[in-house]
Amino acid sequence: MSSSRSAVSxxxxxxxxxxxRVDGRLLTALGGLCLRAREGEFVVLIGxxxxxxxxxxxxxxxxxxxxxxxxxxxxxxxxxxxGLVGYMLQKDLLLPWRKVLDNVILGPExxxxxxxxxxxxxxxxxxxxxxxGFEESYPTTxxxxxxxxxxxxxTFLCHRQAMLLDEPFGALDALTRRQLQQWxxxxxxxxxxxxxxxxxxxxxxxxxxxxxxxxxxxPGVIKLExxxxxxxxxxxxxxxxxxxxxxxxxxxxxxxxx
Amino acid sequence: xxxxxxxRSSDRERGSAxxxxxxxxxxxxxxxxxxxYAPPLLLIVLLLSVWQLTTWLLKVPxxxxxxxxxxxxxxxxxxxxxxxxxxxxxxETWVGLGLAVVVGLGLALVIDLSPLLRRTVxxxxxxxxxxPILALAPLLIIWFGYGILPKVIVVALVxxxxxxxxxxxxxxxxxxxxxxxxxxxxxxxxxVFLKIRVPGALPSFFSGFKIAITYSVVGAVIGEWxxxxxxxxxxxxxxxxxxxxxxxxxxxxxxSLLSIVMFAAVMLLxxxxxxxxxxxxxxxxxxx
Ligand SMILES: Nc1ncnc2c1ncn2[C@@H]1O[C@H](COP(=O)(O)OP(=O)(O)O)[C@@H](O)[C@H]1O
Ligand SMILES: [Mg+2]
Numbered sequence: 001m002s003s004s005r006s007a008v009s010x011x012x013x014x015x016x017x018x019x020x021r022v023d024g025r026l027l028t029a030l031g032g033l034c035l036r037a038r039e040g041e042f043v044v045l046i047g048x049x050x051x052x053x054x055x056x057x058x059x060x061x062x063x064x065x066x067x068x069x070x071x072x073x074x075x076x077x078x079x080x081x082x083g084l085v086g087y088m089l090q091k092d093l094l095l096p097w098r099k100v101l102d103n104v105i106l107g108p109e110x111x112x113x114x115x116x117x118x119x120x121x122x123x124x125x126x127x128x129x130x131x132x133g134f135e136e137s138y139p140t141t142x143x144x145x146x147x148x149x150x151x152x153x154x155t156f157l158c159h160r161q162a163m164l165l166d167e168p169f170g171a172l173d174a175l176t177r178r179q180l181q182q183w184x185x186x187x188x189x190x191x192x193x194x195x196x197x198x199x200x201x202x203x204x205x206x207x208x209x210x211x212x213x214x215x216x217x218x219p220g221v222i223k224l225e226x227x228x229x230x231x232x233x234x235x236x237x238x239x240x241x242x243x244x245x246x247x248x249x250x251x252x253x254x255x256x257x258x
Numbered sequence: 259x260x261x262x263x264x265x266r267s268s269d270r271e272r273g274s275a276x277x278x279x280x281x282x283x284x285x286x287x288x289x290x291x292x293x294x295y296a297p298p299l300l301l302i303v304l305l306l307s308v309w310q311l312t313t314w315l316l317k318v319p320x321x322x323x324x325x326x327x328x329x330x331x332x333x334x335x336x337x338x339x340x341x342x343x344x345x346x347x348x349x350e351t352w353v354g355l356g357l358a359v360v361v362g363l364g365l366a367l368v369i370d371l372s373p374l375l376r377r378t379v380x381x382x383x384x385x386x387x388x389x390p391i392l393a394l395a396p397l398l399i400i401w402f403g404y405g406i407l408p409k410v411i412v413v414a415l416v417x418x419x420x421x422x423x424x425x426x427x428x429x430x431x432x433x434x435x436x437x438x439x440x441x442x443x444x445x446x447x448x449x450v451f452l453k454i455r456v457p458g459a460l461p462s463f464f465s466g467f468k469i470a471i472t473y474s475v476v477g478a479v480i481g482e483w484x485x486x487x488x489x490x491x492x493x494x495x496x497x498x499x500x501x502x503x504x505x506x507x508x509x510x511x512x513x514s515l516l517s518i519v520m521f522a523a524v525m526l527l528x529x530x531x532x533x534x535x536x537x538x539x540x541x542x543x544x545x546x
Contacts, residue, residue: 063442082441093436095436095453096535137537
């Protein structure tokens with residue numbers, strides 16, 4: 001899994017600005033945003049809806065260019081960033097015409113890797129992603145949680161050392177969400193990627209993160225950078241601890257203040 | 259025999275349980291088919307009965323309006339004649355449909371290439387459908403003679419349009435987020451086209467193709483009306499001139515039957531090619 005992995009493991013944004021032209025008006029989505037994710041770090045980005053989180057991820061992965069400001073990979077300006085980091089968009093976006101196994105090997109297939117080897121690897125990871133026995137199923141027949149895990153496995157199999165996850169659990173019920181958080185932490189612990197995870201759920205942010213960035217409403221800038229000193233591995237009962245509560249208060253007040 | 263009965267009595271036994279399950283699912287499927295097809299079949303039978311009764315009670319002459327049964331008899335008596343005519347019409351239909359698919363898909367791709375091409379070509383396509391086929395057919399005969407070609411062109415002309423429109427729409431409606439995902443994975447234009455847009459457009463293509471099928475046989479018949487030596491169209495014209503109305507109706511029945519059978523065949527093909535399109539949650543639940 002590690003040999004063919006794209007090596008980018010540190011991401012840094014410096015003073016990133018981005019505006020969109022909507023009906024002739026200029027709409028500033030990002031207003032000089034700075035952010036950093038170190039190697040193997042789990043960074044969570046939290047902010048109100050519409051503050052530019054998805055735009056930020058689009059810029060990092062190279063789907064968009066900032067109007068000004070720099071995106072650095074491992075400390076260097078990279079001209080063509082596309083394809084260098086893994087990206088999981090807000091929707092699961094499984095291809096409805098492909099069975100689960102064919103869906104998750106999309107990344108290796110696009111980079112022209114041997115599909116036999118990719119299949120074998122995918123097959124070996126299916127149990128970890130809770131998809132064993134469903135490799136021949138079409139996505140429409142899966143539950144929401146399973147679809148999300150399949151989308152995550154597909155992102156994993158792209159073999160990028162850094163991954164951007166845009167509200168991956170946003171559409172799930174609370175219970176499934178808890179399970180998948182726990183499970184994502186286990187997977188991350190095992191493969192040690194750099195993760196930038198977007199959410200608008202405060203509990204989720206604290207529970208997962210090494211560090212949380214709080215974004216302001218549009219135009220998005222970083223209002224607060226908060227280290228989460230909770231011990232790893234994280235346990236569900238930590239959510240009720242006083243330390244967790246204090247962190248939550250701090251995040252909520254940053255989110256709530258104008 | 260004995261062991262068979264033993265098997266049946268202990269339905270915990272694996273083999274018998276799955277055989278029972280199989281039988282059950284077959285039964286269920288049969289019931290579902292019956293529920294689906296019984297109402298239209300009953301309606302058809304009802305209408306035919308009314309027709310049969312009316313012509314019989316009012317003693318309508320055969321040359322004016324034959325009864326369904328008279329039509330069946332006429333068709334059976336003329337089968338030696340109907341066979342070659344039907345085969346000719348089928349050939350024209352299939353070649354014409356094939357041409358329509360090739361041209362339709364080609365034009366859909368051209369339209370899809372750029373908005374400018376779309377704006378340029380689309381109005382011409384629509385205009386092509388406003389040309390009255392009955393006026394065009396004689397010209398085609400002047401240009402291409404009495405052979406199969408003018409009929410094939412008529413069929414292709416009425417059939418390519420639904421294929422172009424629906425396929426082009428299918429290609430255009432690809433989810434932009436899916437395309438973004440593939441681009442983020444480093445996919446090039448060709449990969450996006452082949453892995454997202456083409457498979458995504460297939461159901462639309464089939465919708466257009468099914469509409470085309472329903473036009474195709476009639477298209478061939480109309481092509482033959484204007485001038486042909488063989489085909490259901492010319493058979494209808496000749497029968498009609500000789501007041502063999504029952505034969506006209508027999509030919510009409512064959513025409514409908516051909517359309518229906520071809521439509522059903524394409525539906526089956528669609529299910530085979532697009533299993534994902536029909537894979538829905540409830541089907542999985544039913545299997546459990
Ligand atoms: N491609 C685009 N064109 C125009 N406006 C856009 C585009 N993408 C995003 N926006 C606008 O930018 C703002 C931020 O969007 P987004 O990054 O999706 O927010 P978030 O993910 O935090 O909810 C929104 O007001 C949205 O309408
Ligand atoms: Mg978003």
